[in-house]
Amino acid sequence: MELLSECKASEIFEGQVVVYKHLYAYLDSMCLKWCLDLNIADIIHNHGQPITLHHLASTLQVPPSKINGVRRFMRHLAHNGFFHITRLLHDDNEEKEAYALTIASKLLLKGTQHCLAPMSNCVLDPTLSGAYHFLGKWTLEENLTLFEISLGTNLWDFFSKNPSYLSFFNESMASDSQMVKLALKDHSAVFEGLESIVDVGGGNGTVSKIINDMFPKFNCIVFDLPHVVENFTGSNNLSFVGGDMFISIPRAHAILTTRK
Ligand SMILES: C[S@@+](CC[C@H](N)C(=O)[O-])C[C@H]1O[C@@H](n2cnc3c(N)ncnc32)[C@H](O)[C@@H]1O
Structure with missing residues (x-):
């Protein structure tokens, strides 16, 4: 026909x-x-x-x-x-x-406040973006994530086994998170009345540091997988805590979580 x-x-x-x-x-x-x-x-x-x-x-x-x-x-x-x-x-x-x-x-200029070059390099990385060739297979698999299909392991385990990729990824997230400053400037009222916040999946703490700069009395806890936070040091109102968010997360007045 x-x-x-x-x-x-x-x-x-x-x-x-x-x-x-x-x-x-x-x-x-x-x-x-x-x-x-x-x-x-x-x-x-x-x-x-x-x-x-x-x-x-x-x-x-x-x-x-x-x-x-x-x-x-x-x-x-x-x-x-x-x-x-x-x-x-x-x-x-x-x-x-x-x-x-x-x-x-x-926004691609190196060393500027709103540089999105690390974010762009990470998204366009052949190993990471190659995962999207497997969307069809992923759709038909009951339990496997896209990265488990393309990398043979979940994304977070891949980063833990490849420290250079972990820094590459953390830098990319940090560059993306710098944009939060622009939003916070006009919407700081969202945080009024709060004394503490836990940034779940907070990576290297870029967002928490931005919040801390704007609200110095605020207590921020950056919570992420143990191998992600193990080399970061906090300050008197910012701490890094390692763990698994699917098991438990530290207590705070508010939870910040980003999903990309
Ligand atoms: C998309 S990134 C967000 C990074 C960060 N919020 C930022 O804006 O820079 C997701 C984060 O979740 C963390 N993560 C993944 N699984 C986790 C788990 N089970 N418990 C805690 N953190 C986890 C990853 O290590 C990663 O840093």
Whole structure:
């Protein structure tokens, strides 16, 4: 039976566009990874003004055969909101396309308060993101998590056996958590009347430290798996406690828990 025999060719092509759009959607993430791997945002920032393709390619020491690839990726990223395309007068008096930072690419600059580069690198890590190839298998398995299928172990055990991945993950969570500062600035009333809080799955305590900075009298307990907190030291109003949240959690006036 020909299911599409009633459809016009233009309708079938529209369907094809939907399929292809999703087939290649990963190129959005891969271009972002390319931008992070080559530190493009930092290069533009250090340049101090919009950068031309020529200048970017020479800073990156791109072989001539790949310059066109750089142009395509930069245009793709511009289309997706990571750069503005402007025009600059070049030394030869000719106007050249140049790329400027947007808010999204400023969030990738290293060493800034709201740097999301560690979060982005972790999400795009091939080992971790590779898990999403197994969604079909996961759906049909009664008890296995996605990471148990892809890594052969649950994510937290994988981190405990791979300390470099654990720091990589903790840094990524910390970079994501920095954004909490922006929310707290306008919503501090949420914490009024409380004296203590337990941050369940609190990682390296980034969120708790932010809360402590805003409310110095507040007592924060960062609760996470023992191997996660074992090397962190607290202060007089912040403590790290190791344990399993499925067994028990320390008592406090409020519980903070994040689910990503
Ligand atoms: C998505 S991360 C959240 C990190 C942290 N809240 C932040 O914003 O930076 C989840 C955290 O839960 C912790 N975790 C996982 N299973 C746990 C358990 N059974 N008991 C306590 N913590 C656990 C992980 O080690 C990880 O640090």
